[in-house]
Amino acid sequence: MSCLGWLNRRKGSGSGRRGSSASAPATTMTTMTTTTTTTTTTGSAVSTSRSDDSGAGRPTSKSTGSASSQRSISSLYEERGHGQLRAFEYDDLRAATNDFGRAQKLGEGGFGGVYKGFVRPLDPRADRIAVAVKRLNTRGLQGHKQWLAEVQFLGVLEHPNLVNLLGYCAVDGERGAQRLLVYEYMPNKSLEDHLFSRIHPALSWNRRLQIILGAAEGLAYLHEGLELQVIYRDFKASNVLLDKDFQAKLSDFGLAREGPTEGNTHVSTAAVGTHGYAAPEYIEKGHLTAKSDVWGFGVVLYEILTGRRSLDRNRPQGEQKLIEWVVQFPPDSRNFRMIMDPKLRGEYSSKAAREIAKLAQSCLLKNPKERPAMSEIVEVLRRAVQTEQAYVDKAPVAGNGKRVNVAPPSRR
Protein backbone atom coordinates (compact mmCIF):
# COMPACT_ATOMS: atom_id res chain seq x y z
CA MET A 1 0.00 0.00 0.00
CA SER A 2 1.44 3.32 -0.99
CA CYS A 3 2.15 5.98 1.58
CA LEU A 4 0.88 9.52 1.32
CA GLY A 5 4.16 10.67 -0.18
CA TRP A 6 1.71 12.53 -2.40
CA LEU A 7 0.67 14.48 0.63
CA ASN A 8 3.89 16.33 1.15
CA ARG A 9 6.46 13.78 2.06
CA ARG A 10 8.68 16.80 2.27
CA LYS A 11 12.36 16.78 1.77
CA GLY A 12 13.90 18.09 4.95
CA SER A 13 15.11 21.66 4.95
CA GLY A 14 18.25 20.94 6.93
CA SER A 15 21.67 20.66 5.45
CA GLY A 16 21.76 16.88 5.49
CA ARG A 17 23.31 14.19 7.54
CA ARG A 18 25.69 14.87 10.34
CA GLY A 19 29.04 13.28 10.57
CA SER A 20 30.35 10.49 8.41
CA SER A 21 30.74 7.60 10.79
CA ALA A 22 28.36 5.35 12.64
CA SER A 23 26.27 7.46 14.98
CA ALA A 24 24.01 6.47 17.83
CA PRO A 25 20.55 8.05 17.86
CA ALA A 26 21.31 9.95 21.06
CA THR A 27 23.95 12.04 19.33
CA THR A 28 21.83 12.86 16.28
CA MET A 29 18.71 13.75 18.21
CA THR A 30 19.29 17.47 18.03
CA THR A 31 18.20 17.36 14.39
CA MET A 32 14.73 16.42 15.55
CA THR A 33 13.70 19.35 17.66
CA THR A 34 12.89 22.03 15.16
CA THR A 35 9.13 21.73 14.63
CA THR A 36 7.08 24.74 15.68
CA THR A 37 3.35 24.80 15.33
CA THR A 38 1.42 27.77 16.61
CA THR A 39 -2.28 27.63 17.30
CA THR A 40 -4.74 29.79 19.18
CA THR A 41 -6.38 28.41 22.30
CA THR A 42 -9.63 28.02 20.38
CA GLY A 43 -7.83 25.54 18.21
CA SER A 44 -8.09 27.27 14.85
CA ALA A 45 -4.69 27.47 13.27
CA VAL A 46 -3.62 31.07 12.84
CA SER A 47 -0.23 30.43 11.50
CA THR A 48 2.01 27.51 11.05
CA SER A 49 5.68 27.53 10.57
CA ARG A 50 7.46 24.30 10.37
CA SER A 51 10.99 23.45 9.60
CA ASP A 52 10.35 19.76 9.43
CA ASP A 53 7.63 17.22 9.94
CA SER A 54 9.56 14.67 11.89
CA GLY A 55 7.74 12.48 14.35
CA ALA A 56 9.31 13.68 17.53
CA GLY A 57 9.17 17.42 17.03
CA ARG A 58 7.69 19.55 19.73
CA PRO A 59 4.77 21.95 19.14
CA THR A 60 4.61 25.08 21.25
CA SER A 61 1.53 27.06 22.13
CA LYS A 62 1.07 30.65 21.05
CA SER A 63 -1.36 31.26 23.89
CA THR A 64 1.21 30.52 26.55
CA GLY A 65 4.23 31.55 24.58
CA SER A 66 6.29 28.76 26.08
CA ALA A 67 6.55 25.04 25.91
CA SER A 68 4.74 23.24 28.70
CA SER A 69 6.70 21.37 31.35
CA GLN A 70 5.52 18.06 29.94
CA ARG A 71 8.54 16.07 28.82
CA SER A 72 9.04 15.26 25.16
CA ILE A 73 9.70 11.86 23.65
CA SER A 74 13.29 12.85 22.94
CA SER A 75 13.91 13.80 26.57
CA LEU A 76 12.25 10.59 27.76
CA TYR A 77 14.45 8.72 25.32
CA GLU A 78 17.52 10.43 26.71
CA GLU A 79 16.43 9.47 30.22
CA ARG A 80 15.51 5.85 29.77
CA GLY A 81 15.35 4.76 26.17
CA HIS A 82 18.69 4.31 24.58
CA GLY A 83 20.23 2.19 27.30
CA GLN A 84 17.76 -0.54 26.41
CA LEU A 85 18.41 -0.61 22.70
CA ARG A 86 21.35 -2.42 21.16
CA ALA A 87 23.57 -0.75 18.58
CA PHE A 88 24.19 -3.45 15.94
CA GLU A 89 27.18 -3.58 13.61
CA TYR A 90 26.22 -3.28 9.95
CA ASP A 91 28.34 -6.31 8.99
CA ASP A 92 26.60 -8.45 11.62
CA LEU A 93 23.18 -7.56 10.20
CA ARG A 94 24.40 -8.19 6.68
CA ALA A 95 25.64 -11.63 7.69
CA ALA A 96 22.46 -12.33 9.67
CA THR A 97 20.27 -11.71 6.61
CA ASN A 98 22.49 -13.43 4.05
CA ASP A 99 23.50 -10.07 2.62
CA PHE A 100 19.86 -8.94 2.55
CA GLY A 101 19.15 -11.85 0.25
CA ARG A 102 15.91 -12.27 -1.65
CA ALA A 103 15.13 -15.53 0.12
CA GLN A 104 15.24 -13.68 3.43
CA LYS A 105 12.88 -10.92 2.36
CA LEU A 106 9.66 -10.68 4.38
CA GLY A 107 8.18 -7.69 2.62
CA GLU A 108 8.80 -4.25 1.25
CA GLY A 109 7.21 -1.04 2.45
CA GLY A 110 7.51 2.60 1.48
CA PHE A 111 10.66 2.94 3.57
CA GLY A 112 12.57 -0.13 2.43
CA GLY A 113 12.84 -3.90 2.57
CA VAL A 114 12.29 -6.11 5.64
CA TYR A 115 14.46 -9.24 6.00
CA LYS A 116 14.41 -12.22 8.32
CA GLY A 117 17.64 -13.06 10.09
CA PHE A 118 19.15 -14.60 13.20
CA VAL A 119 21.35 -12.71 15.62
CA ARG A 120 23.33 -13.69 18.67
CA PRO A 121 22.04 -12.19 21.91
CA LEU A 122 24.57 -10.25 23.97
CA ASP A 123 24.89 -13.28 26.22
CA PRO A 124 27.09 -15.59 24.09
CA ARG A 125 25.71 -18.71 25.80
CA ALA A 126 22.13 -17.97 24.69
CA ASP A 127 20.65 -19.29 21.43
CA ARG A 128 20.43 -17.11 18.35
CA ILE A 129 17.13 -15.27 18.04
CA ALA A 130 14.98 -14.61 15.00
CA VAL A 131 14.73 -10.94 14.03
CA ALA A 132 13.23 -8.80 11.29
CA VAL A 133 15.70 -6.26 9.92
CA LYS A 134 14.26 -3.21 8.18
CA ARG A 135 16.69 -1.45 5.91
CA LEU A 136 15.52 2.07 5.21
CA ASN A 137 15.92 3.76 1.87
CA THR A 138 17.85 6.72 3.13
CA ARG A 139 17.44 8.88 0.09
CA GLY A 140 17.08 12.38 1.56
CA LEU A 141 16.81 13.49 5.14
CA GLN A 142 13.24 12.29 5.51
CA GLY A 143 14.23 8.62 5.71
CA HIS A 144 16.70 9.43 8.46
CA LYS A 145 14.07 11.37 10.39
CA GLN A 146 11.62 8.53 10.26
CA TRP A 147 14.27 6.09 11.36
CA LEU A 148 15.15 8.35 14.26
CA ALA A 149 11.50 8.83 15.23
CA GLU A 150 11.04 5.07 15.27
CA VAL A 151 14.09 4.59 17.49
CA GLN A 152 12.96 7.31 19.89
CA PHE A 153 9.33 6.24 20.18
CA LEU A 154 9.98 2.52 20.42
CA GLY A 155 12.91 3.15 22.75
CA VAL A 156 10.48 4.72 25.22
CA LEU A 157 7.12 3.00 24.65
CA GLU A 158 6.41 -0.38 26.15
CA HIS A 159 3.17 -2.33 25.84
CA PRO A 160 2.20 -5.94 24.98
CA ASN A 161 0.49 -4.65 21.81
CA LEU A 162 3.48 -2.74 20.43
CA VAL A 163 6.25 -4.42 18.47
CA ASN A 164 9.51 -4.85 20.31
CA LEU A 165 12.43 -2.93 18.82
CA LEU A 166 15.65 -4.68 19.79
CA GLY A 167 18.10 -2.22 18.33
CA TYR A 168 19.32 -0.20 15.41
CA CYS A 169 22.28 0.43 13.16
CA ALA A 170 23.44 3.73 11.68
CA VAL A 171 26.42 3.99 9.39
CA ASP A 172 27.49 6.96 7.31
CA GLY A 173 30.39 5.46 5.45
CA GLU A 174 32.14 5.67 2.11
CA ARG A 175 29.47 3.51 0.54
CA GLY A 176 26.72 5.88 1.65
CA ALA A 177 24.37 6.05 4.60
CA GLN A 178 22.73 2.99 6.09
CA ARG A 179 19.87 3.15 8.57
CA LEU A 180 18.53 -0.12 9.92
CA LEU A 181 16.07 -1.23 12.59
CA VAL A 182 16.08 -4.62 14.25
CA TYR A 183 12.76 -5.94 15.56
CA GLU A 184 11.57 -9.05 17.25
CA TYR A 185 10.47 -11.41 14.45
CA MET A 186 6.71 -11.81 14.10
CA PRO A 187 6.04 -15.28 12.66
CA ASN A 188 2.52 -14.49 11.49
CA LYS A 189 3.45 -11.35 9.55
CA SER A 190 0.70 -8.74 9.37
CA LEU A 191 -3.09 -8.49 9.57
CA GLU A 192 -2.99 -7.34 5.95
CA ASP A 193 -1.27 -10.57 4.87
CA HIS A 194 -3.99 -12.66 6.53
CA LEU A 195 -7.02 -10.63 5.50
CA PHE A 196 -6.25 -10.14 1.85
CA SER A 197 -3.73 -12.73 0.68
CA ARG A 198 -4.97 -16.05 -0.66
CA ILE A 199 -1.93 -17.95 0.60
CA HIS A 200 -3.10 -17.82 4.22
CA PRO A 201 -6.16 -19.65 5.51
CA ALA A 202 -9.08 -17.34 6.34
CA LEU A 203 -8.91 -15.71 9.76
CA SER A 204 -11.89 -16.75 11.88
CA TRP A 205 -14.23 -14.05 13.11
CA ASN A 206 -13.22 -14.69 16.70
CA ARG A 207 -9.55 -14.27 15.80
CA ARG A 208 -10.31 -11.05 13.92
CA LEU A 209 -12.01 -9.67 17.03
CA GLN A 210 -9.11 -10.66 19.27
CA ILE A 211 -6.61 -9.04 16.91
CA ILE A 212 -8.53 -5.79 16.57
CA LEU A 213 -9.05 -5.65 20.35
CA GLY A 214 -5.29 -5.97 20.86
CA ALA A 215 -4.64 -3.24 18.29
CA ALA A 216 -7.20 -1.00 20.05
CA GLU A 217 -5.45 -1.57 23.38
CA GLY A 218 -2.14 -0.56 21.78
CA LEU A 219 -3.67 2.66 20.43
CA ALA A 220 -5.44 3.41 23.73
CA TYR A 221 -2.05 3.16 25.45
CA LEU A 222 -0.55 5.64 22.99
CA HIS A 223 -3.43 8.09 23.31
CA GLU A 224 -4.31 7.83 26.97
CA GLY A 225 -1.80 5.70 28.86
CA LEU A 226 1.32 7.85 28.87
CA GLU A 227 2.39 11.13 30.43
CA LEU A 228 2.30 12.59 26.93
CA GLN A 229 -0.06 11.70 24.13
CA VAL A 230 1.30 9.90 21.09
CA ILE A 231 -0.53 10.08 17.76
CA TYR A 232 0.35 7.05 15.67
CA ARG A 233 -0.58 8.51 12.26
CA ASP A 234 -0.24 5.31 10.24
CA PHE A 235 -2.85 2.88 11.52
CA LYS A 236 -3.53 0.27 8.83
CA ALA A 237 -3.74 -3.51 8.46
CA SER A 238 -0.11 -3.88 7.31
CA ASN A 239 1.13 -2.16 10.47
CA VAL A 240 -0.67 -4.61 12.76
CA LEU A 241 1.86 -7.42 13.10
CA LEU A 242 0.93 -10.82 14.53
CA ASP A 243 3.05 -12.87 16.92
CA LYS A 244 3.05 -16.65 17.17
CA ASP A 245 -0.26 -16.57 19.08
CA PHE A 246 -1.79 -14.01 16.68
CA GLN A 247 -1.54 -11.30 19.28
CA ALA A 248 -1.57 -7.87 17.61
CA LYS A 249 1.54 -5.68 17.78
CA LEU A 250 1.57 -2.20 16.29
CA SER A 251 4.67 -1.46 14.24
CA ASP A 252 6.06 1.50 12.28
CA PHE A 253 6.45 4.57 14.44
CA GLY A 254 8.33 6.55 11.80
CA LEU A 255 5.35 8.86 11.35
CA ALA A 256 4.23 8.95 14.98
CA ARG A 257 4.32 12.25 16.77
CA GLU A 258 3.45 13.89 20.01
CA GLY A 259 -0.10 15.13 20.50
CA PRO A 260 -1.04 18.78 21.07
CA THR A 261 0.29 20.41 24.20
CA GLU A 262 -2.02 21.80 26.86
CA GLY A 263 -4.40 24.47 25.59
CA ASN A 264 -4.16 23.32 21.97
CA THR A 265 -6.75 21.22 20.23
CA HIS A 266 -4.63 19.84 17.44
CA VAL A 267 -1.22 19.75 15.87
CA SER A 268 -0.90 21.42 12.48
CA THR A 269 1.28 19.44 10.17
CA ALA A 270 1.85 18.36 6.62
CA ALA A 271 -0.33 15.31 5.99
CA VAL A 272 1.51 12.02 5.74
CA GLY A 273 0.10 8.54 6.09
CA THR A 274 -1.54 6.09 3.73
CA HIS A 275 -4.26 6.47 1.08
CA GLY A 276 -7.55 5.06 2.24
CA TYR A 277 -6.88 5.43 5.97
CA ALA A 278 -6.29 9.15 6.57
CA ALA A 279 -9.01 11.28 8.21
CA PRO A 280 -10.64 13.99 6.06
CA GLU A 281 -9.77 16.93 8.36
CA TYR A 282 -6.17 15.78 8.32
CA ILE A 283 -5.98 15.52 4.54
CA GLU A 284 -7.86 18.77 3.95
CA LYS A 285 -6.49 21.01 6.70
CA GLY A 286 -3.51 19.17 8.14
CA HIS A 287 -5.26 19.13 11.55
CA LEU A 288 -3.89 16.17 13.46
CA THR A 289 -5.44 14.80 16.67
CA ALA A 290 -5.74 11.40 18.28
CA LYS A 291 -9.12 11.24 16.54
CA SER A 292 -7.28 11.00 13.20
CA ASP A 293 -6.06 7.58 14.40
CA VAL A 294 -9.64 6.72 15.38
CA TRP A 295 -10.73 7.33 11.77
CA GLY A 296 -8.05 4.92 10.50
CA PHE A 297 -9.20 2.42 13.11
CA GLY A 298 -12.76 2.66 11.75
CA VAL A 299 -11.48 1.88 8.26
CA VAL A 300 -9.67 -1.25 9.52
CA LEU A 301 -12.84 -2.33 11.36
CA TYR A 302 -14.62 -2.36 8.00
CA GLU A 303 -11.68 -4.28 6.51
CA ILE A 304 -12.05 -7.07 9.06
CA LEU A 305 -15.81 -7.19 8.50
CA THR A 306 -15.62 -7.32 4.72
CA GLY A 307 -12.20 -8.81 3.94
CA ARG A 308 -11.85 -5.94 1.44
CA ARG A 309 -9.04 -3.41 1.22
CA SER A 310 -9.79 0.22 2.06
CA LEU A 311 -8.86 1.08 -1.52
CA ASP A 312 -9.00 -1.53 -4.27
CA ARG A 313 -8.59 -0.35 -7.85
CA ASN A 314 -9.31 -3.88 -9.13
CA ARG A 315 -12.95 -3.71 -8.07
CA PRO A 316 -15.81 -2.25 -10.13
CA GLN A 317 -16.34 1.50 -9.93
CA GLY A 318 -18.50 2.22 -6.89
CA GLU A 319 -16.85 -0.57 -4.85
CA GLN A 320 -13.26 0.66 -4.96
CA LYS A 321 -13.46 2.90 -1.90
CA LEU A 322 -14.54 0.67 0.96
CA ILE A 323 -16.07 3.28 3.24
CA GLU A 324 -18.14 4.72 0.41
CA TRP A 325 -19.37 1.28 -0.64
CA VAL A 326 -20.42 0.10 2.85
CA VAL A 327 -22.66 3.13 3.38
CA GLN A 328 -25.33 1.33 1.34
CA PHE A 329 -25.45 -1.48 3.92
CA PRO A 330 -26.17 0.07 7.33
CA PRO A 331 -25.70 -2.16 10.39
CA ASP A 332 -29.43 -2.30 11.22
CA SER A 333 -30.59 -2.93 7.66
CA ARG A 334 -31.67 -6.29 6.27
CA ASN A 335 -28.97 -6.20 3.63
CA PHE A 336 -26.13 -5.61 6.13
CA ARG A 337 -24.93 -9.21 5.73
CA MET A 338 -24.08 -8.50 2.09
CA ILE A 339 -20.88 -6.75 3.14
CA MET A 340 -19.56 -9.59 5.29
CA ASP A 341 -16.42 -11.37 4.15
CA PRO A 342 -17.51 -14.50 2.23
CA LYS A 343 -14.38 -16.25 3.58
CA LEU A 344 -16.11 -16.31 7.00
CA ARG A 345 -18.67 -18.69 5.46
CA GLY A 346 -21.37 -17.26 7.71
CA GLU A 347 -19.53 -18.40 10.84
CA TYR A 348 -19.93 -15.37 13.06
CA SER A 349 -22.42 -13.88 15.43
CA SER A 350 -24.53 -11.46 13.47
CA LYS A 351 -25.07 -9.43 16.64
CA ALA A 352 -21.33 -8.98 17.21
CA ALA A 353 -20.81 -8.11 13.53
CA ARG A 354 -23.48 -5.40 13.69
CA GLU A 355 -21.94 -4.01 16.89
CA ILE A 356 -18.60 -3.78 15.11
CA ALA A 357 -20.16 -2.05 12.11
CA LYS A 358 -21.84 0.51 14.39
CA LEU A 359 -18.54 1.10 16.11
CA ALA A 360 -16.86 1.58 12.73
CA GLN A 361 -19.51 4.12 11.77
CA SER A 362 -18.89 6.11 14.94
CA CYS A 363 -15.13 6.14 14.23
CA LEU A 364 -15.85 7.47 10.75
CA LEU A 365 -17.96 10.47 11.80
CA LYS A 366 -16.96 13.59 9.92
CA ASN A 367 -16.62 15.65 13.08
CA PRO A 368 -13.52 14.33 14.89
CA LYS A 369 -14.90 15.39 18.28
CA GLU A 370 -17.87 13.05 17.88
CA ARG A 371 -15.66 10.01 17.29
CA PRO A 372 -15.14 7.82 20.38
CA ALA A 373 -11.91 7.76 22.37
CA MET A 374 -9.80 4.62 22.04
CA SER A 375 -10.59 3.58 25.63
CA GLU A 376 -14.32 3.61 24.75
CA ILE A 377 -13.57 1.57 21.65
CA VAL A 378 -11.72 -0.99 23.76
CA GLU A 379 -14.83 -1.36 25.95
CA VAL A 380 -17.13 -1.91 22.97
CA LEU A 381 -14.74 -4.48 21.51
CA ARG A 382 -14.52 -6.37 24.80
CA ARG A 383 -18.31 -6.62 24.81
CA ALA A 384 -18.31 -7.80 21.19
CA VAL A 385 -15.79 -10.50 22.10
CA GLN A 386 -18.16 -11.64 24.89
CA THR A 387 -21.13 -11.63 22.51
CA GLU A 388 -19.15 -13.74 20.07
CA GLN A 389 -18.10 -16.12 22.84
CA ALA A 390 -21.72 -16.58 23.93
CA TYR A 391 -22.62 -17.33 20.31
CA VAL A 392 -19.82 -19.92 19.99
CA ASP A 393 -20.77 -21.54 23.31
CA LYS A 394 -24.38 -21.94 22.13
CA ALA A 395 -23.50 -23.50 18.79
CA PRO A 396 -23.90 -27.29 18.78
CA VAL A 397 -20.75 -29.39 18.35
CA ALA A 398 -20.64 -31.65 15.28
CA GLY A 399 -19.22 -35.16 15.18
CA ASN A 400 -15.85 -33.81 14.05
CA GLY A 401 -15.64 -31.68 17.18
CA LYS A 402 -16.23 -28.41 15.29
CA ARG A 403 -18.99 -26.00 16.20
CA VAL A 404 -21.73 -25.84 13.58
CA ASN A 405 -23.89 -22.89 12.62
CA VAL A 406 -27.06 -22.53 14.65
CA ALA A 407 -28.96 -21.38 11.56
CA PRO A 408 -28.14 -20.97 7.89
CA PRO A 409 -26.29 -17.69 7.28
CA SER A 410 -29.22 -16.13 5.46
CA ARG A 411 -31.56 -16.50 8.43
CA ARG A 412 -29.32 -15.37 11.26
Ligand SMILES: Nc1ncnc2c1ncn2[C@@H]1O[C@H](COP(=O)(O)OP(=O)(O)OP(=O)(O)O)[C@@H](O)[C@H]1O
Ligand atom coordinates in the same frame (compact mmCIF):
# COMPACT_ATOMS: atom_id res chain seq x y z
N1 LIG B 1 8.88 -7.55 12.87
C1 LIG B 1 8.43 -8.17 11.77
N2 LIG B 1 8.34 -9.52 11.73
C2 LIG B 1 7.90 -10.17 10.63
N3 LIG B 1 7.51 -9.54 9.50
C3 LIG B 1 7.57 -8.20 9.46
C4 LIG B 1 8.04 -7.44 10.57
N4 LIG B 1 7.98 -6.13 10.25
C5 LIG B 1 7.51 -6.07 8.99
N5 LIG B 1 7.26 -7.31 8.50
C6 LIG B 1 6.75 -7.68 7.17
O1 LIG B 1 7.25 -6.77 6.21
C7 LIG B 1 6.17 -6.14 5.51
C8 LIG B 1 6.57 -4.74 5.14
O2 LIG B 1 6.57 -3.94 6.29
P1 LIG B 1 6.75 -2.37 6.24
O3 LIG B 1 6.38 -1.88 7.57
O4 LIG B 1 8.11 -2.04 5.75
O5 LIG B 1 5.77 -1.87 5.11
P2 LIG B 1 4.19 -1.70 5.04
O6 LIG B 1 3.65 -1.56 6.42
O7 LIG B 1 3.64 -2.85 4.23
O8 LIG B 1 4.00 -0.40 4.20
P3 LIG B 1 4.35 1.11 4.57
O9 LIG B 1 5.78 1.32 4.28
O10 LIG B 1 3.48 1.87 3.66
O11 LIG B 1 4.05 1.31 6.01
C9 LIG B 1 4.96 -6.26 6.47
O12 LIG B 1 3.73 -6.24 5.79
C10 LIG B 1 5.21 -7.60 7.14
O13 LIG B 1 4.68 -8.63 6.33
Ligand SMILES: [Mg+2]
Ligand atom coordinates in the same frame (compact mmCIF):
# COMPACT_ATOMS: atom_id res chain seq x y z
MG1 LIG C 1 4.51 -1.19 8.09
